[in-house]
């Protein structure tokens with residue numbers, strides 16, 4: 001390690017979208033020869049190796065998730081449980097405090113980066129280590145969600161001082177308020193925040209692994225930019241009727257499609273939830289898979305032309321550095337804000353229309369949004385494709401990410417001097 005390089009421990013919330021986002025910034029630190037100790041649940045490592053581009057400098061430190069009453073055995077991340085159980089997983093994470101303390105005493109890092117463990121700032125201070133609350137949701141979401149006004153009404157307009165924006169939340173998105181109140185409880189570390197450092201958006205580098213033969217072979221059979229890829233992150237589970245509307249919408253477009261979705265609520269498998277005759281009708285050109293796929297590698301495959309996303313911040317950052325067009329179908333929490341930001345303010349994608357009161361979408365709404373971004377005739381499609389290309393060029397501009405990353409490192413250096 002150089003004399004100016006940091007030793008950093010990363011301890012993100014046990015959720016894939018947080019673990020991958022912390023790994024993106026870890027790759028950036030490792031690229032600049034800083035040393036990272038990345039604490040993560042033991043069996044989840046297998047899904048995250050593909051994101052670790054510097055295994056020589058980013059050491060995974062496996063941790064056993066303690067058993068908690070009510071939390072099924074073997075659970076490691078939010079991907080494996082329904083939302084109401086998140087507070088049990090949070091409690092399990094809190095029970096790791098003694099193990100984390102022992103690790104910090106052994107490693108003596110300069111910093112520990114965390115997000116949902118509210119007890120870390122006090123522990124780190126006791127050990128003379130700087131703690132950094134690394135927020136993985138968009139700044140727009142932080143502005144909207146971590147505010148003290150009463151929830152439901154206040155969500156109809158931007159917070160005081162927010163720049164002019166298309167971001168408004170509809171009544172049916174009040175569901176996200178409960179999520180946020182939970183996250184607020186999760187994110188109570190925010191109260192300990194003494195100084196806000198803007199780190200910038202760390203863009204995912206292309207993984208060094210290769211796409212599984214199964215998917216490469218299937219995708220290779222289609223024309224460039226002709227396939228719809230859909231993934232709703234590691235947590236989202238639709239109601240069965242909405243799950244069926246979604247995939248029937250893909251079928252209506254006439255384009256080939258690959259949907260990597262968790263089984264809908266109440267179903268054990270994706271297969272049992274497919275509409276009558278769907279599997280047979282779409283055998284040649286459509287796959288609905290319930291497993292974990294190499295999303296970044298699929299997004300960069302030349303046949304993929306459209307990404308239907310739930311607007312998790314990790315997936316959006318991956319979409320922005322790829323060329324496939326964006327169809328936005330937010331689910332809960334910060335995702336509607338991300339969707340309005342991307343579709344309304346930046347205009348890099350088209351949001352699927354939903355019912356004003358019930359928030360439900362239809363197969364026709366899914367088909368229309370996909371056709372808008374995939375077919376040349378539409379004016380909106382041309383605008384969205386041009387805007388996406390413009391923002392992608394800006395984000396990938398040589399030296400841009402380094403400029404704000406180096407500034408962030410200087411700010412961290414100054415923290416050490418105080």
Ligand SMILES: C[C@@H]1O[C@H](OP(=O)(O)OP(=O)(O)OC[C@H]2O[C@@H](n3ccc(=O)[nH]c3=O)[C@H](O)[C@@H]2O)[C@H](O)[C@H](O)[C@H]1O
Nearest residue numbers: 016017018020136233234235292293295312313314315
């Ligand atoms: C910050 C917060 O993360 C949460 O995580 P979630 O997993 O839903 O979604 P992403 O952030 O897209 O993260 C998902 C991550 O898992 C990867 N992936 C997913 C599915 C798959 O089959 N294969 C993969 O490799 C994907 O590439 C991305 O890196 C919530 O969305 C929340 O709204 C968001 O702001």
